[in-house]
Amino acid sequence: MFRKSSILALDIGSYSIKTVVVEGTPKKPIMTKCNISTLPSHAIVDGEIMDRESVLDSIRNSLEALEVENKEVVSCISGRDIIVKKIKMPKMNESEAGEQIKWEAEQYIPYEIEDVSLDFQILNPNAGEDSMEVLLVAAKRDAVKARLSLFRELNLEPSILDIPAFSVQNIYEFNYPVEPDKLIGLFHIGSQYTTMSFISGSVNHFTRSVSTAVNNLIQALQREAGIDGERALSIIKTGEKEDVDQYAYQNAIESFHDDFGIAVERILPYLPEGFENFNRIVISGGGSLISGMPEFLGERFGAPVEVMNPFIQFGYNDKSPFININVEENGPILAPALGLTLRGL
Numbered sequence: 001m002f003r004k005s006s007i008l009a010l011d012i013g014s015y016s017i018k019t020v021v022v023e024g025t026p027k028k029p030i031m032t033k034c035n036i037s038t039l040p041s042h043a044i045v046d047g048e049i050m051d052r053e054s055v056l057d058s059i060r061n062s063l064e065a066l067e068v069e070n071k072e073v074v075s076c077i078s079g080r081d082i083i084v085k086k087i088k089m090p091k092m093n094e095s096e097a098g099e100q101i102k103w104e105a106e107q108y109i110p111y112e113i114e115d116v117s118l119d120f121q122i123l124n125p126n127a128g129e130d131s132m133e134v135l136l137v138a139a140k141r142d143a144v145k146a147r148l149s150l151f152r153e154l155n156l157e158p159s160i161l162d163i164p165a166f167s168v169q170n171i172y173e174f175n176y177p178v179e180p181d182k183l184i185g186l187f188h189i190g191s192q193y194t195t196m197s198f199i200s201g202s203v204n205h206f207t208r209s210v211s212t213a214v215n216n217l218i219q220a221l222q223r224e225a226g227i228d229g230e231r232a233l234s235i236i237k238t239g240e241k242e243d244v245d246q247y248a249y250q251n252a253i254e255s256f257h258d259d260f261g262i263a264v265e266r267i268l269p270y271l272p273e274g275f276e277n278f279n280r281i282v283i284s285g286g287g288s289l290i291s292g293m294p295e296f297l298g299e300r301f302g303a304p305v306e307v308m309n310p311f312i313q314f315g316y317n318d319k320s321p322f323i324n325i326n327v328e329e330n331g332p333i334l335a336p337a338l339g340l341t342l343r344g345l
């Protein structure tokens, strides 16, 4: 019997929660429902949920408005509680590695190994004569537990808890050609975090989350132009800045560019062997929509810059009464949520 599968993804960000339902097959996914609901600014701080009720309410409202019937949910966890590192370990198959990873991880993780949940991906099974390269992911168990209990309270069954770096990479790979000999910088610029990865083909060479993100621009605007956070946010989103001092605005943008440029420069020493620069930079997240962002990055890093469009291959039902946002405009913001569904379908 043909069964139409459907998957619910929740991307809980500090600025907004993205709720997405996708139907179809892993090759032909179609977004049928979508909502983006903003949170009060204190609800999630440094990746930690401070106001649980606001977050629960926001998700409940979205699920209700979209008439979501799914029980299973795929989601991601980000922030300080996640460590991703490329490590070398002795050659072995995937299931052996699953058993060994705990012992290997011990030397790379600054926490007690009992306090973390571990996951891994074999990147290069032949990194040396007897060794392979593995991407190790460690998440603080408390953070994972807190996330799972949030979903259970909503009567949802979490089936996959991914990290944003992988969901962004997945949606990128789904939409863009695989180029094993090119180095792509994937920068997902959120409200509190920017996740940066270096990928070529389907290999993630390096990934790191930094706290230089749109919030830095909001703070710079507040400082330079003497306006409050609300006003700064609206200037960033609408580009309407006529009533603020143009000199102050320019200073804020430059200060943000400096911070962001430095954050990128810090990871350049980790460019994989054989690459001296990016062949292309692809940006996503709310920060990719800040006016002038592609131009700034292109100039500073001497590579073409593109704002990710996750809907090149990924479909959406434009007649659905449950899509109440402008899909094309918000594509870069939906990237992680859409990427998550690819693992769940």
Ligand SMILES: Nc1ncnc2c1ncn2[C@@H]1O[C@H](COP(=O)(O)OP(=O)(O)OP(=O)(O)O)[C@@H](O)[C@H]1O
Pocket: 012, 013, 014, 015, 016, 017, 189, 190, 191, 192, 193, 194, 213, 214, 215, 233, 236, 237, 238, 285, 286, 287, 289, 290, 291, 333
């Ligand atoms: N059209 C737009 N133009 C410019 N900035 C925008 C636009 N839309 C949203 N933003 C900004 O992007 C930020 C939100 O981006 P995003 O939704 O990716 O973050 P988040 O996932 O909630 O946060 P994080 O993952 O860092 O916790 C907000 O600060 C918002 O002001």
Ligand SMILES: [Mg+2]
Pocket: 012, 013, 014, 190, 191
């Ligand atoms: Mg986010």
